[in-house]
Amino acid sequence: MESPFGLYRQSLPEPEQNKLTLFFEDMKHHINLGGQETQKIRADFENALLYYSSLGLSLNDALNRLSVSNLGGFYARPPMLWYKLDDAAKIFPLSMRHGQMAVFRQSIYLKENIVPEILQMALNFTIKRFPSFATTVKKGFFWHYLDASKRRYAVEPESGIPCRPLPISRSASQSFRVVYYNNRVSVEYFHILTDGTGGMIFLKTLIAKYLHLLGTEWSQAEGILNINDIPAKNETANEFLRAEKAENLSGYTYQPALQMSGKISKVQPCRILHFKLDASLLKNVARSKNATVTAYILALLFIAGKSATDEPEGEMSIQVPVNMRKFYPSDTVRNFSLYCSIRLPVDIISDTESVIGNISQQLKQETSPQNMSRMMASTKRMGDLLRFIPLSVKAPAARFIFGFLGDKAFSNTLSNLGVVTMPPQMAQHIDSMDFILAGSCGMVTFGNTTTLSVAKRTADPSFEEKLYDLFLADGITPAVEGSEEYDG
Amino acid sequence: MTVKITYPHAEKKKMQRQDVIRWAKWPFLLAAAACVIVNIAIGFPAWCLISNWSLWMVWSFLISPALVEYNRISLWICFITHSSILLLIIDTVFPSGWSAAAVPIVDFGGLVIASILFFTDLERQKQNMMPMLLLLISCFILFASGALLKRMNWEVTVMGAFAAALLAVCLVVLKKGFAREIIKRFHTR
Numbered sequence: 001m002e003s004p005f006g007l008y009r010q011s012l013p014e015p016e017q018n019k020l021t022l023f024f025e026d027m028k029h030h031i032n033l034g035g036q037e038t039q040k041i042r043a044d045f046e047n048a049l050l051y052y053s054s055l056g057l058s059l060n061d062a063l064n065r066l067s068v069s070n071l072g073g074f075y076a077r078p079p080m081l082w083y084k085l086d087d088a089a090k091i092f093p094l095s096m097r098h099g100q101m102a103v104f105r106q107s108i109y110l111k112e113n114i115v116p117e118i119l120q121m122a123l124n125f126t127i128k129r130f131p132s133f134a135t136t137v138k139k140g141f142f143w144h145y146l147d148a149s150k151r152r153y154a155v156e157p158e159s160g161i162p163c164r165p166l167p168i169s170r171s172a173s174q175s176f177r178v179v180y181y182n183n184r185v186s187v188e189y190f191h192i193l194t195d196g197t198g199g200m201i202f203l204k205t206l207i208a209k210y211l212h213l214l215g216t217e218w219s220q221a222e223g224i225l226n227i228n229d230i231p232a233k234n235e236t237a238n239e240f241l242r243a244e245k246a247e248n249l250s251g252y253t254y255q256p257a258l259q260m261s262g263k264i265s266k267v268q269p270c271r272i273l274h275f276k277l278d279a280s281l282l283k284n285v286a287r288s289k290n291a292t293v294t295a296y297i298l299a300l301l302f303i304a305g306k307s308a309t310d311e312p313e314g315e316m317s318i319q320v321p322v323n324m325r326k327f328y329p330s331d332t333v334r335n336f337s338l339y340c341s342i343r344l345p346v347d348i349i350s351d352t353e354s355v356i357g358n359i360s361q362q363l364k365q366e367t368s369p370q371n372m373s374r375m376m377a378s379t380k381r382m383g384d385l386l387r388f389i390p391l392s393v394k395a396p397a398a399r400f401i402f403g404f405l406g407d408k409a410f411s412n413t414l415s416n417l418g419v420v421t422m423p424p425q426m427a428q429h430i431d432s433m434d435f436i437l438a439g440s441c442g443m444v445t446f447g448n449t450t451t452l453s454v455a456k457r458t459a460d461p462s463f464e465e466k467l468y469d470l471f472l473a474d475g476i477t478p479a480v481e482g483s484e485e486y487d488g
Numbered sequence: 489m490t491v492k493i494t495y496p497h498a499e500k501k502k503m504q505r506q507d508v509i510r511w512a513k514w515p516f517l518l519a520a521a522a523c524v525i526v527n528i529a530i531g532f533p534a535w536c537l538i539s540n541w542s543l544w545m546v547w548s549f550l551i552s553p554a555l556v557e558y559n560r561i562s563l564w565i566c567f568i569t570h571s572s573i574l575l576l577i578i579d580t581v582f583p584s585g586w587s588a589a590a591v592p593i594v595d596f597g598g599l600v601i602a603s604i605l606f607f608t609d610l611e612r613q614k615q616n617m618m619p620m621l622l623l624l625i626s627c628f629i630l631f632a633s634g635a636l637l638k639r640m641n642w643e644v645t646v647m648g649a650f651a652a653a654l655l656a657v658c659l660v661v662l663k664k665g666f667a668r669e670i671i672k673r674f675h676t677r
Contacts, residue, residue, distance in 0.1 A: 034611070078611070082672050096555055099506030138615065139556045140673045147615050147672065161498045169558035171612055181496055266507070272495060387676040468489045483495035 074128030262458030413440035568598030
């Protein structure tokens with residue numbers, strides 16, 4: 001029986017059939033993967049052409065949009081590149097266990113439902129611009145590394161739990177996944193690949209290509225890469241090598257922090273919640289309290305955290321990732337963030353006003369360029385110290401230490417990606433964005449919507465209920481969206 | 489607080505790998521400890537070494553397999569290496585000297601299968617060369633030990649010769665790729 005594409009092809013006049021034949025001949029020259037992978041990419045082109053045909057787009061226009069020159073030489077050349085892990089990434093493969101992996105997720109909500117055929121083509125075209133993403137994790141004698149992996153990277157309909165571990169053990173397995181659901185496109189990354197900033201550049205570039213394939217024209221904009229440019233070396237640089245020698249190294253001191261009292265769920269995260277907030281209102285409320293939005297949200301998280309713990313004394317600590325590009329301007333799409341810790345004794349946490357000054361002061365102090373530079377130097381030094389210890393010794397030791405300390409050093413994490421912008425031609429197609437960090441809180445602002453996402457570790461609802469009440473008390477009414485409870 | 493559900497229903501797997509590990513961990517640790525205690529109580533030979541190594545093999549192959557590089561070559565080489573060590577332990581605990589022949593035969597067979605797996609899917613598998621290379625190095629060490637201790641037999645000779653031939657073929661076939669693979673695998677930064 002003829003396939004839908006075969007029928008479509010037959011329905012075309014002969015000159016157009018010839019055009020298609022030439023198009024697929026040309027496509028073949030751009031792909032030198034195994035038979036199956038090539039077939040899959042060909043099928044992607046066919047599906048996209050069928051979609052365009054269903055819209056009534058002329059074959060010429062469809063072929064222009066899907067021009068095979070967008071494939072570049074990525075699929076034609078054998079995998080040669082490899083990447084040493086940056087200094088922040090080294091810990092992630094060392095500390096992972098079965099069912100536990102540092103995964104974060106970024107999503108863009110469009111105003112229309114996603115067209116999977118076009119999204120797949122957008123990914124096929126975009127991946128070549130991010131060579132450090134088109135890799136698979138490998139084990140060296142001393143360190144893990146990323147080895148180039150030429151294959152078709154697939155988009156999948158969303159079906160599982162967000163931020164679940166990626167299966168990276170097989171040959172050529174990928175360290176990120178692209179999923180779609182209704183009007184949402186999400187990319188989940190193993191942290192070994194990139195940080196929030198690098199991830200957002202990938203997602204924005206992917207969406208830009210997707211919208212372009214759907215006919216949106218736009219001018220080049222900040223944070224969106226031209227997929228047909230040659231990847232620059234500085235985009236995959238390990239920027240930790242820029243660390244200056246510091247006399248006083250800092251960071252990595254361990255003090256246990258109070259944890260939420262509910263039973264840790266077997267399924268992680270056990271629920272996703274998004275608090276969608278009016279960005280300008282949020283900014284005004286924070287300003288009225290003489291604080292930044294981050295400091296204000298941190299204050300709410302401390303208060304909500306206190307309501308979710310039974311411990312009468314001790315310290316709560318919230319980890320705040322810091323984008324090092326602020327201090328060392330860089331184009332790298334790999335990890336280039338560190339973190340600071342904001343700590344408060346639980347007994348002084350009562351209302352926003354009582355803690356916000358302390359938080360603002362700590363934030364200013366902890367994220368000072370001097371402090372972060374010292375931490376960067378410590379991170380690099382740690383890597384240097386461990387460099388000649390075989391992986392077979394490092395890995396179990398790191399797993400033991402991380403298993404013992406990792407979860408107890410912080411009560412929570414707040415990662416604020418800040419305001420994400422898109423060119424106006426694209427922004428009109430985008431509704432909002434979100435940012436999920438497994439087991440923590442992530443925040444991102446797009447347009448006038450700030451989305452605070454909570455990836456819950458316990459089924460106890462007191463944290464989010466208190467958070468909701470705190471927003472209401474300050475005159476902000478959040479729209480709450482999310483998932484069902486996965487451990488129910 | 490009303491939550492609008494914007495995620496699809498996720499089917500929960502009945503048994504996850506981490507659940508298997510959680511359940512199996514204590515029986516395995518208890519069994520290992522029991523073997524040691526019973527062995528100490530009964531006295532020599534130290535058969536608990538055999539049982540505990542076997543338990544470790546079951547653990548690392550079936551219960552908690554590698555999280556990175558769990559491919560057919562690495563899995564096979566790991567199995568051969570573990571089996572060789574097991575044979576050596578058995579022959580050490582119950583000495584009769586047969587491992588001098590058995591281990592080279594097992595390693596030779598292991599190399600033959602590994603080379604078939606490697607060369608029949610070369611484009612994909614050349615990124616998985618490292619485990620085979622480590623087995624090759626182990627075979628050379630075994631061969632050199634046999635020569636130094638003047639305990640050469642035909643099994644060791646055949647294994648050593650095959651390992652040398654395989655290394656030569658890898659060098660010829662992979663050329664610069666061989667050196668690149670070594671640099672990748674042994675980088676220290």
